[in-house]
Amino acid sequence: YPGAKNVLGGIFYTTILNRLIPNFWEEAPVERHIKGIQIFLLSETNAVSIGVESEEHNKPPYNNSFTVSRAKFDQWYAKKAEEAGAFLITNTVVDDLLWENNKVVGVKARGGEGDIYADVVIAADGVNSLLAQKAGLRKDFRPRQVSLGIKEVIELPREVIEERFHLSGNEGVELKYMAGDATKGIWGGGNIYTNLESLSVVVWVALESLMERKLKVTELMEQFKDHPFVRNYIKGGKTVEYQAHLAPDGGYDFTPKYYTHGLLVVGDAARFLNASIHYEGTNFAMASGEAAANT
Ligand SMILES: Cc1cc2nc3c(=O)[nH]c(=O)nc-3n(C[C@H](O)[C@H](O)[C@H](O)COP(=O)(O)OP(=O)(O)OC[C@H]3O[C@@H](n4cnc5c(N)ncnc54)[C@H](O)[C@@H]3O)c2cc1C
Known part of the structure; x- marks a missing residue:
């Protein structure tokens, strides 16, 4: 069925969709609108973070950013x-x-x-x-021209997600981990996105660097989930989906x-x-x- 094999890390950017189907969020199976983003730079034991969020993003067109499950959204579309x-x-x-x-x-x-x-x-x-x-x-392709992303969907009760990420209603956020220990120094990053009753946890890396360092992306995912500035967000969750996909890179x-x-x-x-x-x-x-x- 449409969307069965499609992988999206987290945020569906909807500027175009809203032009094609105005106010689509009233009927489309979207999860949460993204009202803010928190960016982390990580070492093994320390983090520097900066965040941006706005009350304006809680109003239509909701920052043109929604978390979705492609399996549900693509069928609707x-x-x-x-x-x-x-x-x-x-x-x-x-x-x-x-x-x-x-x-x-x-x-x-x-x-x-x-x-x-x-x-x-x-x-x-x-x-x-x-x-x-x-x-x-x-x-x-040469390895330089693609990135590899893997993703886990981790189920948590809605109220736990809202309390843990300071959300109410259908508000959502993205946590973005860049540089340093998120991917053990490999060019790439990690993300946590809030869905209604689950989190999408993503690690993506440049394929060439991964090959040079002879690392497995699955190991990077395990290390990422266990990082002191990640693990408390996903604590107690149950992995219900595991996905992997290439993405274009190289400019x-x-x-x-x-x-x-x-x-x-x-x-x-x-x-x-x-x-x-x-x-x-x-x-x-x-x-x-x-x-x-x-x-
Ligand atoms: C890990 C990861 C995280 C990402 N996160 C984000 C994000 O947060 N926000 C964002 O905007 N973008 C993100 N992207 C990128 C986004 O997912 C893609 O840009 C988008 O899905 C591209 O859509 P598409 O329709 O061109 O290709 P796809 O979504 O890949 O769809 C291609 C379709 O064609 C089908 N297909 C392929 N070959 C054949 C064939 N020979 N015969 C029949 N069918 C075929 C496939 O099965 C698939 O259904 C991410 C990508 C990855 C890999």
């Missing part, structure tokens, strides 16, 4: 697309592009779906886009060509991710999808 006339085929893999006279004219899907023809193909197949590669728009120099005759590339497939402090890709994925639709 896919229904919206169907209502608008899209025909959805899930549970299949696209193995190749169909070409005629140097133009992409469709895709070759695995299993019963077979060949599917279209006036234009929009490749939204994520960071590892095989379609962009098959169309010759990108080369093989503008590594972006592919975005089109060829009959094909447009959007979202992570086009490497539209701001891998800065905010690590935002959701709004770029939506904006590029919208731009492709309008082209």
Whole structure:
């Protein structure tokens, strides 16, 4: 089903979504709006932190930042697309592009779906886009060009989360751990995001540095969760989901060509991710999808 395999660290940035579906939060399965962020710089035993939050973020459009579960949110959003006339085929893999006279004219899907023809193909197949590669728009990745993120969803009662993070109602926060001991000196970071009745705990690292240091990201996650400035936030919680995913990294120099005759590339497939402090890709994925639709 839509969203079954999709990984988002924590915050769905909703500037574009709110333009497409005004006041979407009244009906969409969102978790909490993010009213503030606390940034930590860590050593093994010490932390420096700085926070930003605003009462303005408790009002529409809620800082354009919501925690969501992709498994729930994507199903809701896919229904919206169907209502608008899209025909959805899930549970299949696209193995190749169909070409005629140097133009992409469709895709070759695995299993019963077979060949599917279209006036234009929009490749939204994520960071590892095989379609962009098959169309010759990108080369093989080098480790420098991707980050690896892993995430645990840790269940806690709603009232514990609200007391621990000083929240009320549907307010939420992000804790962002950067530099130093969060990832044992590897380029990357850690995050805790508040959902309604769970926390999303994320560790992400540059793949090249991870390989050079010969470390396992799963070990980094365990060390992160056990860090003195992390463990009290997740204390008593139960891990109910474990996810891992690559993300585009390396900046503008590594972006592919975005089109060829009959094909447009959007979202992570086009490497539209701001891998800065905010690590935002959701709004770029939506904006590029919208731009492709309008082209
Ligand atoms: C650990 C981590 C944390 C992140 N945190 C944030 C965050 O807090 N905020 C934020 O804005 N962004 C975040 N991002 C980035 C964000 O998740 C992506 O930018 C966004 O999901 C991109 O959307 P997309 O639709 O382009 O790609 P995806 O969400 O990756 O979707 C691609 C889809 O295509 C499917 N697919 C792939 N190949 C094929 C094929 N051959 N045939 C059929 N289907 C195929 C996949 O199964 C998937 O469903 C994070 C990413 C990671 C990895």
